[in-house]
Structure formats: C-alpha cells, structure tokens
Amino acid sequence: MRALKLHEISLADRLADRAVDALIDEADLSPKPALVDRRGNGAHSDLHLGLMHASALSLWPMFKEMAEAALEFGEVGLPLREALGRIGREGEQAMLTTTHGVNTHRGAIWALGLLTAAAALEPRAVTLTAAKLALLNDRYAPQPLSHGAQVAQRYGARGAREEAQLGFPSVMQRGLPQLHKSREQNAGEQNARLDALLAIMTDLADTCVLYRAGTEGLHAMQHGAQAVLDAGGSATLAGRRQLHALDQQLLALNASPGGAADLLAACLFIDRLDGAL
Numbered sequence: 394m395r396a397l398k399l400h401e402i403s404l405a406d407r408l409a410d411r412a413v414d415a416l417i418d419e420a421d422l423s424p425k426p427a428l429v430d431r432r433g434n435g436a437h438s439d440l441h442l443g444l445m446h447a448s449a450l451s452l453w454p455m456f457k458e459m460a461e462a463a464l465e466f467g468e469v470g471l472p473l474r475e476a477l478g479r480i481g482r483e484g485e486q487a488m489l490t491t492t493h494g495v496n497t498h499r500g501a502i503w504a505l506g507l508l509t510a511a512a513a514l515e516p517r518a519v520t521l522t523a524a525k526l527a528l529l530n531d532r533y534a535p536q537p538l539s540h541g542a543q544v545a546q547r548y549g550a551r552g553a554r555e556e557a558q559l560g561f562p563s564v565m566q567r568g569l570p571q572l573h574k575s576r577e578q579n580a581g582e583q584n585a586r587l588d589a590l591l592a593i594m595t596d597l598a599d600t601c602v603l604y605r606a607g608t609e610g611l612h613a614m615q616h617g618a619q620a621v622l623d624a625g626g627s628a629t630l631a632g633r634r635q636l637h638a639l640d641q642q643l644l645a646l647n648a649s650p651g652g653a654a655d656l657l658a659a660c661l662f663i664d665r666l667d668g669a670l
C-alpha cells in the first residue's frame with residue numbers, strides 16, 4: 394500500500410498526533426519526581442504508565458475535533474470557545490471511561506486543547522491565541538468545587554485557568570528556555586526534558602500539590618526543583634542526587650506535581666510546532 398505523504402494528512406490529524414505524542418512523551422520521561430513514569434506510579438495509588446498511555450490515546454479524537462472546530466469557526470470568539478468547552482467535556486468523559494473514573498489528564502485537556510485549537514487558527518501566535526480563548530467565559534461550563542477551586546479559595550493560588558489566560562508563562566518563560574539551554578549544553582534529550590519540567594516546577598502554583606500537601610509541599614517542589622538546576626541539572630551527578638532527594642521528599646509529602654507534568658506536555662507540543670506541520 395502507498396504511504397501517505399505529510400501534506401495528504403489533514404492539519405487537524407497532524408495537530409492531534411502532536412498533542413498525543415506530547416502526552417506520551419511526558420508520561421514516559423523518567424525519573425520524574427513523584428509522578429507516574431517508566432519506574433512506577435510515583436505518589437499515585439490509582440495511576441500507572443499503561444493507564445496514562447491509554448488515556449492519552451483516548452484523547453486523540455478530541456484534539457482532532459478541537460482543531461477542526463478552530464478551522465471551521467476561523468476566529469477567536471465565544472462560539473469557538475463554547476464549542477471547545479463542549480468538545481473538552483466530551484473528551485473528559487472519554488478519558489474517564491477509559492480510566493474507569495481516574496482523572497489522568499484533566500489539566501492537559503484544558504492546556505493542550507486550547508493550544509491545539511490556537512495552532513490551527515494562528516500558528517504564528519499560538520500561546521497568545523490560546524490565552525484569548527481562555528479569557529472568554531464559556532456559559533455552559535459547570536462550576537464544581539474542583540480541587541483547583543478549593544485551593545484558590547484557601548491560598549489565593551493561580552491555577553490552570555490563569556496559567557492559560559496569561560499565555561502559559563510557566564512554559565514560555567521557564568520550560569521552553571530551559572529545554573533549549575539544556576539541549577545547547579548537550580545534556581541529552583531526556584535530561585533536557587527533565588530540566589524543562591524542573592524549570593516549570595520552580596515557580597508554578599501547582600494546585601495538585603497545594604491540594605495534597607499545602608504550602609509545605611509547594612515550597613518543597615519549588616525549592617527542590619531549583620536545587621537540581623543550581624547543581625547543574627539532571628545530566629550531572631550532583632543534579633541527579635538533588636533530583637533523587639526531591640523525589641523522596643515529594644513522595645513523603647504525597648505531593649504530586651500533576652499540573653507541572655501537563656505543562657511539560659504543553660512545552661513539548663509547542664517545541665514541536667517549530668518543525669513541519
């Protein structure tokens with residue numbers, strides 16, 4: 394059978410491929426502190442790598458539909474925002490069916506969903522377009538007392554919504570620059586990705602960590618991640634020792650940086666948009 398050439402595969406298909414690739418690469422990256430990876434389930438009793446993969450794959454039709462909706466509506470506006478909200482909620486249901494009710498990728502549906510739609514709409518201004526979409530109020534969005542909403546009330550933390558509304562500062566100002574820097578220093582691709590994750594963790598108000606381990610957990614995550622980078626990053630022996638210490642400390646606190654993991658996937662997605670689409 395003849396192999397399909399790149400231009401014969403639709404833009405929506407290619408963007409969905411990239412979003413799912415980013416999720417699988419994030420899940421596989423090891424050793425991530427207290428997160429699910431190739432070594433094990435980190436601080437999660439209900440997650441494992443196979444479930445993360447299955448969840449990522451279950452989201453492919455949702456990402457494709459989001460990109461198609463962006464192409465169909467053709468501009469940022471409430472009709473597109475509300476279509477993305479509906480598609481995202483259906484995607485979340487598909488994820489929960491696949492995982493038998495475990496929340497694997499709620500934050501990723503939000504971040505990568507917006508970025509996928511934005512990449513279809515404005516490939517040269519992806520995070521800005523995603524931010525404009527995130528600022529629009531979806532009238533049909535339910536308002537449950539989510540973990541993020543609870544810690545926002547308790548600690549005044551900025552969560553996933555604000556991260557998107559601000560144009561993903563953790564990705565654009567922390568993760569991506571560190572990814573490029575570590576690559577330039579020949580850290581190796583896996584270490585460069587670990588360093589990008591750590592850079593995101595240095596400053597993020599990760600509502601998963603706050604919900605599970607309060608401000609003690611958040612400080613441990615931010616300072617521990619900075620200590621790895623200060624020691625030379627995950628490609629160095631001193632950095633690896635700090636990374637091991639961070640893993641142990643977060644596990645002891647039951648603090649899983651799931652929000653940072655989603656933003657690493659967003660970082661890998663944006664990084665790949667520079668290649669041929």
Ligand SMILES: CC(C)(COP(=O)(O)OP(=O)(O)OC[C@H]1O[C@@H](n2cnc3c(N)ncnc32)[C@H](O[C@H]2O[C@H](COP(=O)(O)OP(=O)(O)OP(=O)(O)O)[C@@H](O)[C@H]2O)[C@@H]1O)[C@@H](O)C(=O)NCCC(=O)NCCS
Pocket residue numbers: 437477478479480481482485496497498499500501502503506534535539540541542551552553554556597598599600601604605651652653655656
């Ligand atoms: C607007 C939403 C983003 C909802 O936001 P909100 O903060 O109200 O809701 P949460 O349910 O808390 O989900 C936000 C998820 O985003 C990730 N995250 C956390 N902090 C940040 C941050 N600072 N920046 C960016 N992203 C962040 C995180 O996702 C990961 O963690 C998930 C596991 O979390 P949790 O369920 O709390 O897990 P456990 O602690 O393990 O719980 P137990 O099992 O122990 O009880 C994991 O999935 C990762 O993905 C946050 O969870 C938007 O999501 C929304 O409106 N959703 C509603 C449905 C919808 O309309 N969707 C369509 C959107 S277009």
Ligand SMILES: Nc1ncnc2[nH]cnc12
Pocket residue numbers: 419420427428429430435437440445497498501649650651652654655
């Ligand atoms: N690798 C991972 N481990 C735990 N929670 C996550 N949420 C997104 N990616 C995750």
